[in-house]
Amino acid sequence: MYRLWLTFAQTATICLGILFVVATLKPEWLPSKTAVPVEVNRAPVAAATDKCNNAVSYSDAVHKAVPAVVSIFTSKEVSRPRNPFMDDPLFRRFFGDRFQDESQRAFSLGSGVIISPSGYILTNEHVVEAADEIEVALSDGKKLSAKVVGSDPETDLAVLRVDEQNLPSITLGQAEKLRVGDVVLAIGNPLGVGQTVTMGIVSALHRTGLRLNTFENFIQTDAAINQGNSGGALIDTSGNLVGINTAILSQSGGSIGIGFAIPVSTAKQVMNQLIATGAVTRGWVGVELQDITPELADSFKFGSTAGVLIAGVQRGSPADRAGIKPGDVALAVNGKQVNDPDSMRGLIVALAPGREVRIKLKRGQREMELAVHVGKRPKLEPEPE
Numbered sequence: 087m088y089r090l091w092l093t094f095a096q097t098a099t100i101c102l103g104i105l106f107v108v109a110t111l112k113p114e115w116l117p118s119k120t121a122v123p124v125e126v127n128r129a130p131v132a133a134a135t136d137k138c139n140n141a142v143s144y145s146d147a148v149h150k151a152v153p154a155v156v157s158i159f160t161s162k163e164v165s166r167p168r169n170p171f172m173d174d175p176l177f178r179r180f181f182g183d184r185f186q187d188e189s190q191r192a193f194s195l196g197s198g199v200i201i202s203p204s205g206y207i208l209t210n211e212h213v214v215e216a217a218d219e220i221e222v223a224l225s226d227g228k229k230l231s232a233k234v235v236g237s238d239p240e241t242d243l244a245v246l247r248v249d250e251q252n253l254p255s256i257t258l259g260q261a262e263k264l265r266v267g268d269v270v271l272a273i274g275n276p277l278g279v280g281q282t283v284t285m286g287i288v289s290a291l292h293r294t295g296l297r298l299n300t301f302e303n304f305i306q307t308d309a310a311i312n313q314g315n316s317g318g319a320l321i322d323t324s325g326n327l328v329g330i331n332t333a334i335l336s337q338s339g340g341s342i343g344i345g346f347a348i349p350v351s352t353a354k355q356v357m358n359q360l361i362a363t364g365a366v367t368r369g370w371v372g373v374e375l376q377d378i379t380p381e382l383a384d385s386f387k388f389g390s391t392a393g394v395l396i397a398g399v400q401r402g403s404p405a406d407r408a409g410i411k412p413g414d415v416a417l418a419v420n421g422k423q424v425n426d427p428d429s430m431r432g433l434i435v436a437l438a439p440g441r442e443v444r445i446k447l448k449r450g451q452r453e454m455e456l457a458v459h460v461g462k463r464p465k466l467e468p469e470p471e
């Protein structure tokens with residue numbers, strides 16, 4: 087009996103050892119356990135023509151607009167500060183001219199939008215400012231040399247031209263029909279990573295007073311805009327251009343959801359003049375404008391905050407010749423009511439020099455209307471470095 091039990095135990099031990107070796111080295115030799123199917127919910131397979139499956143996708147809009155958005159690479163020569171020891175005769179005696187001023191090139195990155203198949207590209211003025219070499223990279227990777235047709239620092243817009251025909255151009259939309267809450271997409275080359283699309287909504291319209299440009303009427307969006315996006319496209323969900331991405335508010339330098347774009351209506355007006363003449367001509371009457379705050383209204387006994395205060399009048403200007411005086415309150419321009427300096431300035435600069443504009447004023451308790459012959463706005467003088 088003992089020998090039988092010993093034989094059984096040895097046989098069982100050997101079989102378990104063999105099973106262990108096979109399970110470790112060749113598990114596929116062992117019979118597998120049949121898997122129990124788990125029921126899951128599956129979405130129905132949509133037909134190729136079924137648009138319901140893409141109801142929340144903006145792929146068609148992106149596909150339409152992306153070929154017209156380009157990357158812009160610029161470079162310019164900058165000089166290093168002169169070494170102060172170069173003026174020391176003793177220093178020059180021992181070291182000669184080995185420490186001459188050195189120049190180096192500064193590189194920058196931006197984006198642009200092709201607005202004509204004949205090679206016109208719209209971008210920001212600060213993207214190409216002072217650049218002596220400009221290269222444009224198309225969405226298919228092709229690179230072209232570009233030249234500046236004209237630029238307008240007061241709106242931060244510029245037009246470039248490349249020697250190429252039949253380029254894919256974007257369709258201009260209607261920014262005036264945008265509403266707060268509408269979905270928009272930003273396309274550009276942020277931080278040089280390559281063409282990128284981000285999504286957001288229109289956060290606000292007609293943003294002014296940001297001191298980014300002389301003339302401001304920004305579309306605010308929370309679509310991510312970063313360095314390199316400047317000059318790129320802000321499109322609607324149909325793929326139409328509604329704005330040129332321009333700036334962000336950020337302490338870190340990265341997007342925090344407060345971005346600004348120039349409306350396509352403004353961009354179109356500036357673009358047409360730049361292409362036609364290389365510069366933008368604006369109307370001017372020579373007045374300094376100021377908001378009427380409740381405190382100011384009480385102090386000067388205006389009775390209300392309606393209108394815009396004429397804080398100053400330039401001597402010899404069209405406004406001066408027409409009889410406008412500091413302290414007057416402008417109420418309307420050519421019948422259009424004005425409530426802030428930006429709205430009044432916008433109405434005046436839109437007029438061609440030489441035209442007559444009628445400005446409704448309030449002087450003391452008396453209202454009057456004066457005719458002013460619009461002059462040409464002086465060029466913006468660059469700030470000293």
